[in-house]
Amino acid sequence: MCSLYTKFTGEGSSGTPPGGNAITPLPFPTALLRTLQPIIDALRRMPQPSTHPSHPGAKAIYQTLKETQKAYADIRGNWAKKCIESMGGRRIIDRVETLDGVTAGREVGLWVNGIIAVAGVEYDLMLQMSLLTTTGAVQSTYSTLLAPIGSLFTTTLSLLINLVKGNLNKHAFLALAAYEELSNARKAWGDIQSRAGRNENELKETLVALRGICLRSFPEFLLDVRGAGTKTNVELGSGIHDVTSMVVTYLQQIPQVMDAVGTALVTLGDGMWKMGEGAGKVLDKSDQDDERLIIEHFVYDVVTALLASLNSLATASKKPAQGAIFHFNNVAFLRTKLLLDPETPIDDLLGKPTQDALNSNYRTAKATYFDVNFSPLVQALGDGGGRRDVKEKMTRFFDALDEASDRHRVSKVLMDDEEGKEMLQEEVVRLVVPALKRFCDKNIQGSK
Numbered sequence: 001m002c003s004l005y006t007k008f009t010g011e012g013s014s015g016t017p018p019g020g021n022a023i024t025p026l027p028f029p030t031a032l033l034r035t036l037q038p039i040i041d042a043l044r045r046m047p048q049p050s051t052h053p054s055h056p057g058a059k060a061i062y063q064t065l066k067e068t069q070k071a072y073a074d075i076r077g078n079w080a081k082k083c084i085e086s087m088g089g090r091r092i093i094d095r096v097e098t099l100d101g102v103t104a105g106r107e108v109g110l111w112v113n114g115i116i117a118v119a120g121v122e123y124d125l126m127l128q129m130s131l132l133t134t135t136g137a138v139q140s141t142y143s144t145l146l147a148p149i150g151s152l153f154t155t156t157l158s159l160l161i162n163l164v165k166g167n168l169n170k171h172a173f174l175a176l177a178a179y180e181e182l183s184n185a186r187k188a189w190g191d192i193q194s195r196a197g198r199n200e201n202e203l204k205e206t207l208v209a210l211r212g213i214c215l216r217s218f219p220e221f222l223l224d225v226r227g228a229g230t231k232t233n234v235e236l237g238s239g240i241h242d243v244t245s246m247v248v249t250y251l252q253q254i255p256q257v258m259d260a261v262g263t264a265l266v267t268l269g270d271g272m273w274k275m276g277e278g279a280g281k282v283l284d285k286s287d288q289d290d291e292r293l294i295i296e297h298f299v300y301d302v303v304t305a306l307l308a309s310l311n312s313l314a315t316a317s318k319k320p321a322q323g324a325i326f327h328f329n330n331v332a333f334l335r336t337k338l339l340l341d342p343e344t345p346i347d348d349l350l351g352k353p354t355q356d357a358l359n360s361n362y363r364t365a366k367a368t369y370f371d372v373n374f375s376p377l378v379q380a381l382g383d384g385g386g387r388r389d390v391k392e393k394m395t396r397f398f399d400a401l402d403e404a405s406d407r408h409r410v411s412k413v414l415m416d417d418e419e420g421k422e423m424l425q426e427e428v429v430r431l432v433v434p435a436l437k438r439f440c441d442k443n444i445q446g447s448k
Contacts, residue, residue: 001039002068008036009072009129013079017086023114025121026083028129036129043068043131065131072129073144080118081148087114093159096174102256105177108160112181112203115153116188119146123195139197146196157206164213169224169246172217173253179210180260214264218273218298221250222305229309236317238325240333247306248337251299255345262291270294274301296351303354306334307361314365321372328369335362 012032018024048062055061088095092111096104126142127133160178164171182203189203228243254261265273310330317323335358339347350358 001043002064005036005039005043005068005131006071006075008032008039009075013075017083023084023087023111023118025118026080027121028125033128040129040131044133048132062132066137069131069137069141070144073126073141076122076126077145077148080122080145081152084115084118084149084152092156093163096160097163100253101171101173102177102253104171104174105179105181105257108174108178109181109185111156112153112185112189115149116185116192119149119192123192136197139195143196143198146192146198150202154202157202161206161209161213164210168213168217168220172214172221172250173257175210175213175217176257176260176264179207179214179264180257182207182210183260211264211267214260215268218265218268219275222273222302223275225302225305225309227309228306229312231313236313236323236326238322238329241310241313241326241330243306243309244330244334247302248334251302251338251346252342252344254295254299254349258291258295262295265294265298266291270297271301273298292349295349296354299346299349300351300354300357303334303338303350304357307331307357311361324365324369324372328365331358331361331365334358 012028018026043065046061046065048058048065088111092108096107099107122145123142126145127138130138130141132138132141164175164178168175186203186207190201193199193201225243225247228241310327314323314327317326337343339350339355339358
């Protein structure tokens with residue numbers, strides 16, 4: 001009967017594993033389960049030392065049942081591992097590398113929850129199939145069954161940690177989203193380990209590692225943003241700088257993992273992401289655990305660090321007019337993406353100081369852009385000199401106009417903001433045309 005039991009278990013745990021990327025439970029064939037039920041019932045009634053201590057064959061029967069039950073656990077555990085691998089379990093790390101950070105973290109969560117679901121279904125099936133039903137026997141069997149799954153689980157999570165550590169800037173939100181997902185799965189995984197009588201908890205160990213990585217990511221990101229402003233020997237174009245795009249992408253993802261970000265920043269401490277530059281704002285005791293407030297403080301520090309870096313890059317430009325276009329484009333892009341037309345609810349996390357910083361820097365960058373690019377046109381028509389200077393002034397005006405036109409053909413302003421571009425053109429006209437008209441009226445009238 002034990003041979004038949006093992007034979008039918010093997011038949012129900014073989015074949016072509018299911019494919020796809022979603023991990024789903026592995027049902028045991030119903031027909032085989034019906035066939036096995038009488039065998040299971042008969043084997044459970046066999047003499048054992050606990051029920052028939054004086055039976056001469058009780059010990060041998062118990063040992064045989066124990067070995068048969070272990071064989072069941074080995075068969076089902078290896079089959080479950082094989083199926084999980086086939087259902088995307090082995091490719092999960094390759095897959096998350098192709099996704100954006102938050103989506104990748106959610107994918108890790110689906111993977112973990114899929115394994116938990118498989119382990120749960122296997123536990124229920126094991127209770128139906130167990131030949132030895134004492135608490136100790138059930139725990140031992142389940143522990144054996146989980147061993148192959150646990151090995152895959154541990155290996156994959158180790159690869160995840162190594163992936164994130166390899167490029168923390170790129171994978172910061174993978175770490176944050178994965179931390180949030182795994183935190184939510186912690187209780188369910190702990191229940192599974194408890195059923196197996198195991199003290200080890202691979203998920204807990206991974207959470208500890210991810211937590212450390214997440215805490216490290218905030219000061220390192222801020223350091224990279226600041227560092228961009230020191231690279232002043234790089235030739236600037238007029239487009240959106242890599243650091244601007246990086247910050248916008250980073251901040252836009254925060255609302256999707258608010259819980260993980262808030263928990264990590266509270267743990268790190270308000271302002272401690274500045275790495276030795278002081279703790280920033282000092283919160284009242286009642287505000288120390290206000291996650292939203294601390295997130296607002298972090299966002300403020302990131303935004304002001306970027307604004308300072310952009311200003312440094314523009315100021316260091318060897319071509320002031322082009323530097324002004326670069327500065328205006330980048331500040332306008334940042335303000336639009338975070339405050340005016342955000343793609344995520346990041347604007348809800350912009351406190352008044354952050355909004356004021358964005359608006360103030362936008363006005364300053366715009367004023368500088370106008371001053372450097374269009375003031376020469378107005379200045380060329382300035383008062384002073386006699387009538388002989390009229391021709392020279394007009395020549396200087398049109399030379400400056402040609403220079404500005406050539407510059408703007410190469411260095412585009414507000415590239416993807418048609419409405420903003422039209423408003424800017426109107427302002428340029430309001431600045432230059434009246435000055436030209438006054439000059440013409442004055443000199444034409446004076447020549448009559």
